[in-house]
Amino acid sequence: xxxxxxxxxxxxxxxxxxxxxxxxxxxxxxxxxxxxxxxxxxxxxxxxxxxxxxxxxxxxxxxxxxxxxxxxxxxxxxxxxxxxxxxxxxxxxxxxxxxxxxxxxxxxxxxxxxxxxxxxxxxxxxxxxxxxxxxxxxxxxxxxxxxxxxxxxxxxxxxxxxxxxxxxxxxxxxxxxxxxxxxxxxxxxxxxxxxxxxxxxxxxxxxxxxxxxxxxxxxxxxxxxxxxxxxxxxxxxxxxxxxxxxxxxxxxxxxxxxxxxxxxxxxxxxxxxxxxxxxxxxxxxxxxxxxxxxxxxxxxxxxxxxxxxxxxxxxxxxxxxxxxxxxxxxxxxxxxxxxxxxxxxxxxxxxxxxxxxxxxxxxxxxxxxxxxxxxxxxxxxx
Amino acid sequence: xxxxxxxxxxxxxxxxxxxxxxxxxxxxxxxxxxxxxxxxxxxxxxxxxxxxxxxxxxxxxxxxxxxxxxxxxxxxxxxxxxxxxxxxxxxxxxxxxxxxxxxxxxxxxxxxxxxxxxxxxxxxxxxxxxxxxxxxxxxxxxxxxxxxxxxxxxxxxxxxxxxxxxxxxxxxxxxxxxxxxxxxxxxxxxxxxxxxxxxxxxxxxxxxxxxxxxxxxxxxxxxxxxxxxxxxxxxxxxxxxxxxxxxxxxxxxxxxxxxxxxxxxxxxxxxxxxxxxxxxxxxxxxxxxxxxxxxxxxxxxxxxxxxxxxxxxxxxxxxxxxxxxxxxxxxxxxxxxxxxxxxxxxxxxxxxxxxxxxxxxxxxxxxxxxxxxxxxxxxxxxxxxxxxxxxxxxx
Numbered sequence: 008x009x010x011x012x013x014x015x016x017x018x019x020x021x022x023x024x025x026x027x028x029x030x031x032x033x034x035x036x037x038x039x040x041x042x043x044x045x046x047x048x049x050x051x052x053x054x055x056x057x058x059x060x061x062x063x064x065x066x067x068x069x070x071x072x073x074x075x076x077x078x079x080x081x082x083x084x085x086x087x088x089x090x091x092x093x094x095x096x097x098x099x100x101x102x103x104x105x106x107x108x109x110x111x112x113x114x115x116x117x118x119x120x121x122x123x124x125x126x127x128x129x130x131x132x133x134x135x136x137x138x139x140x141x142x143x144x145x146x147x148x149x150x151x152x153x154x155x156x157x158x159x160x161x162x163x164x165x166x167x168x169x170x171x172x173x174x175x176x177x178x179x180x181x182x183x184x185x186x187x188x189x190x191x192x193x194x195x196x197x198x199x200x201x202x203x204x205x206x207x208x209x210x211x212x213x214x215x216x217x218x219x220x221x222x223x224x225x226x227x228x229x230x231x232x233x234x235x236x237x238x239x240x241x242x243x244x245x246x247x248x249x250x251x252x253x254x255x256x257x258x259x260x261x262x263x264x265x266x267x268x269x270x271x272x273x274x275x276x277x278x279x280x281x282x283x284x285x286x287x288x289x290x291x292x293x294x295x296x297x298x299x300x301x302x303x304x305x306x307x308x309x310x311x312x313x314x315x316x317x318x319x320x321x322x323x324x325x326x327x328x329x330x331x332x333x334x335x336x337x338x339x340x341x342x343x344x345x346x347x348x349x350x351x352x353x354x355x356x357x358x359x360x361x362x363x364x365x366x367x368x369x370x371x372x373x374x375x376x377x378x379x380x381x382x383x384x385x386x387x388x389x
Numbered sequence: 390x391x392x393x394x395x396x397x398x399x400x401x402x403x404x405x406x407x408x409x410x411x412x413x414x415x416x417x418x419x420x421x422x423x424x425x426x427x428x429x430x431x432x433x434x435x436x437x438x439x440x441x442x443x444x445x446x447x448x449x450x451x452x453x454x455x456x457x458x459x460x461x462x463x464x465x466x467x468x469x470x471x472x473x474x475x476x477x478x479x480x481x482x483x484x485x486x487x488x489x490x491x492x493x494x495x496x497x498x499x500x501x502x503x504x505x506x507x508x509x510x511x512x513x514x515x516x517x518x519x520x521x522x523x524x525x526x527x528x529x530x531x532x533x534x535x536x537x538x539x540x541x542x543x544x545x546x547x548x549x550x551x552x553x554x555x556x557x558x559x560x561x562x563x564x565x566x567x568x569x570x571x572x573x574x575x576x577x578x579x580x581x582x583x584x585x586x587x588x589x590x591x592x593x594x595x596x597x598x599x600x601x602x603x604x605x606x607x608x609x610x611x612x613x614x615x616x617x618x619x620x621x622x623x624x625x626x627x628x629x630x631x632x633x634x635x636x637x638x639x640x641x642x643x644x645x646x647x648x649x650x651x652x653x654x655x656x657x658x659x660x661x662x663x664x665x666x667x668x669x670x671x672x673x674x675x676x677x678x679x680x681x682x683x684x685x686x687x688x689x690x691x692x693x694x695x696x697x698x699x700x701x702x703x704x705x706x707x708x709x710x711x712x713x714x715x716x717x718x719x720x721x722x723x724x725x726x727x728x729x730x731x732x733x734x735x736x737x738x739x740x741x742x743x744x745x746x747x748x749x750x751x752x753x754x755x756x757x758x759x760x761x762x763x764x765x766x767x768x769x770x771x772x773x774x775x776x777x778x779x780x781x782x783x784x
Contacts, residue, residue: 010690011390012390271780386679389648
C-alpha cells in the first residue's frame with residue numbers, strides 16, 4: 008500500500024498542469040463555449056501527441072500502458088481550468104468500451120486514431136425515459152441478414168454533436184427493461200437515417216440528441232456480445248463516475264483556492280472578511296470536504312480497474328456521493344462567500360460551480376448511488 | 390500509488406484474524422457478539438492479552454516495544470480489531486503520553502514509564518482542562534511552585550477522563566507568569582495514587598456513568614525529575630500531543646462498530662412482516678453513513694501514509710477529528726432511531742428485561758455528545774484549519 012505518486016505520475020501531473028496554466032486558462036474555455044463545436048481539434052490532437060489520451064490503454068493500440076489512476080490525475084488537472092475537450096465521453100466511456108469489447112479491426116479503426124487525437128468518439132446510451140438504468144432501452148436493432156437496422160432516439164449524448172463515430176446501445180431482443188438483449192453498435196454519424204441535434208449544456212459543453220431512423224449497418228458494426236451489453240455499459244458508466252470525481256477534484260480545488268484568495272483580499276467594515284470567524288469556519292469545512300473528495304476520488308480511481316465488480320461499485324458509489332454532497336457544500340459556499348460578485352458570469356467561480364453541478368447529475372446522482380450501494384454485499388456484510 | 394494488499398499482507402490478515410478469534414476471553418467474546426459495552430476490567434484484560442502477544446503498541450518504534458509493522462499492516466491490524474469488536478485499550482498511555490515520552494522524555498523517564506504503559510500495569514489520565522481553561526487552554530492556572538527538587542501544585546483540573554482508574558496523570562501547569570501566557574506552562578507527570586494532596590472526584594455525565602473526574606491539587610509535591618521538556622516548554626509538547634490525539638480521536642473505528650450494531654438491531658427488529666432493515670428510509674440513512682465512513686477511512690489512510698513517510702500528524706488531522714466525530718454522532722443517532730421505544734432503555738435494567746444493547750445504546754449516545762467537544766472542540770479544530778492550513782487573516 009503506497010499513496011505516493013511515482014516519478015512518472017509526478018511528471019505527467021506537472022506537464023498537464025503546465026499546459027493548463029500556459030495554454031488553456033479558463034479564458035480559452037470562455038471563448039470556446041460560444042463556438043459551434045465547443046472544443047478545439049488542434050488541442051485535442053496535441054493531447055493525443057502528449058500521450059494523455061492513451062495513458063490508460065495498452066501500447067499495442069497506441070496507448071501507454073498506464074492505469075486508471077494515471078488518467079484520473081490528468082483529469083484532475085484538466086478540471087482546474089475547465090478544459091472542454093471531450094476526455095470523459097471519448098476516452099473514458101467510448102474508448103474504454105472499444106478497448107474492452109472491440110475486435111482487432113475495431114480497435115485499429117476506432118481506438119488508435121482517437122487516442123492519437125485525430126478523431127473523437129461518443130457513447131449514446133441514455134434515452135428520455137431511462138434515467139440511470141442502462142438496461143432501459145427502447146431503441147431497437149433488427150437483424151437484416153447481413154447486418155442490422157436501427158431505430159430510436161438517444162439523448163444527452165456527451166460529445167455526440169462532434170464525434171466521428173457513435174457507439175449506440177440498442178435492443179436486439181427482449182422488452183424495454185430486460186437486462187439481456189441490449190447490444191452495442193458503432194455508427195458513422197453520416198450514415199443515412201442518423202440525425203444529430205446539438206444541445207447546449209449549462210456547463211458550456213455540448214451534448215446531442217441522436218435520432219436513428221432505419222439506419223442500416225453491417226454485421227461488423229456490432230461491438231461486443233450480441234445481447235450482452237448491459238454489464239459492460241454499467242462498467243463504462245461506473246468509470247465515467249470515477250472520472251467525474253477526478254475532474255471534479257480539480258474544479259473543487261479551484262473553487263476553494265479562489266474563495267480563500269477572495270477572503271484574504273476583500274475588505275468590509277475596515278478589515279479583511281477572511282478574519283471573520285463565521286467565514287473562517289465555513290472555509291475550514293469547505294477544505295475538509297475537498298480533502299475528503301480527494302481521498303474518495305483516488306480510491307474510486309484505484310477500484311475502477313478492480314476485477315471484482317462489487318468492490319468497484321462500492322467505492323465508486325461512495326466517491327460519487329461524496330462529490331455530489333460534499334462537493335455541493337463547497338460549490339454553494341464558494342458562491343455565497345464571494346457575495347454578489349459570485350453570481351456574475353464574469354467571475355470564474357460560477358463556471359466551476361456549473362460544471363460540478365453537471366458532474367453531480369452524470370453517471371448516477373447521489374440518490375441513485377445510495378440506493379445501488381444498499382444492494383451490494385459490502386453493505387450487507389458490515 | 391497502490392492500495393492493493395500483497396499476498397504477504399493477506400496472510401498477515403488471516404493470521405491476525407484467527408489469533409483474535411482464539412485470544413478473546415469468553416466473557417469479552419460474548420459482549421462483542423451481543424453489542425454490550427465494556428467495563429474497565431475487560432478493557433484492562435484485553436490490554437494484557439495484546440501485550441502478552443507483543444501487539445499492544447504497533448505505532449511505537451520497535452526499540453521501545455512497537456511491532457515494526459509498516460502502515461499497511463497497522464491498518465490491517467486496526468481493521469481486524471474493529472471487525473472483531475474487541476475492547477479498546479485506554480489511549481492516554483499508549484497513544485498520548487507514550488509517544489510523547491519517546492519524543493521528548495529523558496532516558497530515565499523512558500525506562501521508568503514506557504514498559505508499564507505497554508504492560509498496562511500503570512494506567513494514565515490527562516490533566517489539561519480546568520474550570521476556566523477549556524478551549525482557551527493556555528489560560529490554565531494550576532500553579533506549580535518550585536521548592537527544592539519538587540514542584541508544589543495547587544489548583545484544579547477537570548474533565549480528567551477515567552482518573553478514578555488511573556495510576557498516573559500527565560498534566561499542564563503554570564510555572565511562570567511573565568511573558569505570553571503560553572510561555573509559563575510546563576508538562577509534568579504525577580503519581581495519582583501515592584501523592585498526598587491529590588483528590589479525584591468522579592462525576593456523572595449524560596451517559597449515566599462517571600466517565601470524567603474533577604482532580605484537585607493541594608500542596609501536592611511532584612519531583613522536578615518528572616518534568617518532560619524544559620521548564621516553560623510545556624505548550625510545545627502539548628501541541629505535539631494534540632496532533633497525536635486528533636488522529637485517533639475521530640473515532641473512525643468506533644463508527645464502524647456502531648454501523649455494524651445499527652444494522653444488526655435493524656435486522657432483528659420486525660416492522661410488520663418485514664424488518665427495519667427492509668425499510669427504504671432507514672436503509673438510505675444507513676447506506677449514506679456507511680458510504681461516508683468509507684470516505685473517512687480513506688482520509689485516515691492518507692494521514693497514516695503521510696505519517697509513514699515521516700511527517701508528524703499535522704493540522705490535517707483536524708479534518709479527521711471534525712468529520713469523524715460528526716459521523717460518529719450521526720451513527721449513534723441512527724442507532725437510537727433503530728431502537729424505537731427501546732431507545733429509552735437505560736443502565737441497570739435487569740438482564741432478562743432487555744437485550745444488552747437496549748441498555749447501553751442510549752448511554753453511549755448520550756456520552757458521545759462529548760466527542761465533538763473533547764480533544765479540542767470541533768470549533769477549535771476549525772480555527773486551527775483556518776489559521777494554520779488556510780492561513781486566513783486574524784483581526
